[in-house]
Amino acid sequence: MEKARLFDFNLTLPIIVAEFLFLMVALDKIYFAPLGKFMDDRDAAIREKLNSVKDTSGEVKQLEEQAAAVMKAARAEISAALNQMKREVALDLEVKMAEGRKKVEAELAVALENLERQKEETIKALDSQIAALSQDIVKKVLPL
Structure with missing residues (x-):
């Protein structure tokens, strides 16, 4: 027998290479292809x-803008309603004040008439x- 060499190329190396290639193809088809498909x-x-x-x-954003527009319109409507209510209350108050003054x-006037009469x-x-x-003074001063 020859001395052991570092690299002995006999039939074992091609069998191991074939096993490695078979294992690589099998793992690619069985494990890595489905895993890659799942990840994709x-x-x-x-x-x-x-x-x-x-x-x-x-x-x-469009819905937020619509909501802001609706809120702005509602605020304007409420403001207009409040201003109208304030005007109505002010007019009513002025009418009541005028009636009270009268x-x-x-x-x-009745009290002044009463005081004038009194x-x-x-x-x-x-x-x-x-x-x-x-007359009493004249009678006392001038005795007649």
Whole structure:
């Protein structure tokens, strides 16, 4: 027998190479091809979901703009309704104040008339008392 050589090329090397190639092809067909297909499908699904999310973001912006427009219109409508209500309340208040003023002025006029009448009655009463007092004074001062 010859001395052992470092690289002995006999029939074992081609058999191991054939086994390696067979194992490589078998693993590619049985394990790596389905795994690659699964990962490609998963990647496609994720991209599709991302694209649909991007597409709906424009729709969401449009809906937000519509909501803002509706809110702005509602605020304007509420503001107009409040202003109209304020005007109506102010007019009603002015009418009630005018009625109150008229009522107070009428009562004041009646009270002033009563005071004027009482003043005239008091003056007449005082005139008659003055006349009576002046006659009493004249009788006491001038004895006749």
